[in-house]
Amino acid sequence: MEYIGEDMKLPFSHDEFRSRQSKLFSQLPEGTVLIIPTNSKKQRSNDTNYRFRANSYILYLCGWSEPDALFVSDNLSGEWNTSLYVREKDTKKEIWEGIILGPEYAANNLPVDSGYSINCFEDDFMQYIQHEKFKLIFNLAGENEFVDKLIYDNDLYANSPRRFLDSMRVIKSDKEIEIMKKSAEIACQAHILAMKSGFSGISECHLQSIIEGYFISNRSHWAYPSIVGGGDNATILHYNKNLDDIDDGELVLIDAGCEIEGYASDITRTWPVNGKFTKAQREIYELVLAAEKAAIEACQVGAPWKSFHEASSRVLAQGLIDLGILDCTLHEALGDDFNGSYRNYFMHGTGHMLGLDVHDVGGGRQGDDGPDPVFSPGMVLTVEPGLYFASWRTDVSIPERYSGIGVRIEDNILITDNGPVVLTESCPKEINEIESLIGAGE
Template sequence: MTETIDPLQQAAQHRRQLAERLGEDAVAVIPAAREQPRNRDVEHPFRQDSDFRYLTGFPEPDAVAVLAPGRPEAAYVLFVRERDPQQEQWAGARAGTEGAKARYGADEAYPLAELDERLPGLLTGRRRLVCPLGRDEAWDRRLLGWLRAAAARARVSAPAPTGIELLQDNLHEQRLVKDAAELAAMHRAAGVSVMAHRRAMQLARPEIAEYTLAAEVNAVFQRLGGEPAYPAIVAGGANACVLHYVTQRDTLRDGDLVLIDAGAELDGYAADITRTFPVNGRFSGEQRAVYEIVLDAQRRAIDCVRSGLSFDAFHQAATRALVEGMVELGWLAGEVDALIEDGAQRRFFPHRTGHWLGMDVHDVGAYAVDGQWRTLAPGMALTVEPGLYCPPGSEGVEARWHGIGVRIEDDVVVEEGDPRVLTAEVPKEPEAIEALMGAFRGSGPEQE
């Protein structure tokens, strides 16, 4: 894909779209993320709030954006940290109020210290206040204070908001459908993630630690300008039966599978890929039998990621394929329809088949509307990730299947016709996986 635009132009377009949704009787107040402590004198790497980045492109913590559609003097106002040479010597340059206007497109910009003084005036004259609520108690208290102050200033000709509408109810529907530039960013994140997974397949060996493969995956992300979109799962053997296994302290063993669930974030957009492959480069008979059931389920599911079908359709397709396979393997006994109706598959397939994907790895947007599964439409992006997991000690299942866990996950975009798989270049056919792993062992590293 070649569609790219300046991220600040993109943020301005997102603001215009939101303004059209809100109308001129509303004002939106959106906070940036705050820096979060990790432990004494150490903070987690800063990651901007997705809604704030989507609307502003502003990269600094603690800022507050105000969007007042139709306000003639300034429809877009930023409150930001002031320039401070001493602080900037330690933590890097700040935009300040002048930079917020000149570089980030704010119509007006003020120091954060003036927020309590100025914000009630920006609310006055608007009947609806749109903002996030319920995520941060301190923020909620400040919002109520600004509302009270705005009410005290209000006149007949200048009303004040009387209540709060949730930002997500207005913005997240907009974020759910990606435009061409957003999909291009997701394609780039997927490309980085593809390279990382291929690298992990090349380097997997018996007797190396799970964290060694995790380090290689993260190194590819960072070398290509990305970062982990979420903590990687690298799970050898029976650890793959723990859905969110992040310990990564075990050693990979000859004869086991390893499951890697990892994706890069690049330019604010995430990828999310899972592959399961043999540590020694060759599937055993039992491993291949389970793997091919999951692969068939994923193929059927991807074929249901189509405009006009429901969000549940691809999950139902995967579930049927998995239950048919489990009956064939002897993990379940009975009629397929009855087993699905009873939920028998949840013992070995306890999760749904996918989730929205975008700026957040579990991206925003309702899965159901008015009690009905949402209908898929072009521009929506999601994961397709069926799996089968047979933990050690599973009663009623032959011991030869115990400890096998398989998940296969790709990133898929809904289009007018066939779905587009962004992550297809990571091998998932058993023969292709074995060929990649065998070729690397025989002739040296694959060129990235």
């Protein structure tokens, strides 16, 4: 039968997917069965689901983007054999939900050797584990309850494939970098559009709609719920109610990024809604900007991962002393382990890896403990220091002058042998650039 319907457009060549698979397989022992499940649709309410997004590991290994599938590979025959177990075609379901590609499509069009119905997996699994060469299972646990239970019910122990895959995912290929540049550029333009549309009294949700409308009109989507906080709301790290109006004289902090071919961008900009920083806002903004630049400069090949956080921390701690917010020595402000009193106003990390997940694998976020990572060419990360002076805090001193100010500045950085490259460079962050943009679209 001729195939009718939507094609599954793969962002990478079969060669690139196959070479990722080979690199993974070369690290696994003989007698292995590897199972990488993708997730199911998640219910939002009654018969309505959340927008589906496939598991990042299956996207990385073969690009399969439908729900309820397994990437399975084994070397029981002495050679690696890869299969996709996917949903069967089902006309009644397809009338409501659209074309289901099915096992035959998977076998013929995806970078795998065979395609089967997911309904066959249980029988095949029993054959795998009864095979004379079978020794061990690697399974991405927590993604598919049925697979987890099958392993448990057969008294098997599943090893995690994460540390092998994570160390691969941390280093982006040329094609991945190309996609991430596109993701970064769309997010830059969305932030610029929001600045141009800004005016005193604009609502947070209005700015959110400008940002996310731009994502959608570029066949993209947010990579994480957008944070749009005016005034005191900017001091709430994961604020995303986005319902208040932003008053004249307040700053707005927008932390929003999109996803292209599964790859996230993650940008934060903070700007005065009326187009002019007050002197106090400017003092905090310039300090955060200096810390951000120092952190970016620290992203050098061979430097330990923690060095960019230490660089931003030093600038922020000294600045807090210079502004009279902290009354102590630099050593006291930083503390013995970068956990001193400056952390009262800068509570998060300076950045994280970026990729298929917005908080991507690597940089201390691996499932398994590895050695302290070192900056290497091809890594992509965020750099995002901030300072927050919530007016309602009583646990620490909040100077009246800075009360209600929250500032974060976040860029996406590619590590290269020639130093850090700012992928989000086209989004302005200098005070004069920002001031001349705000309201320019009216």
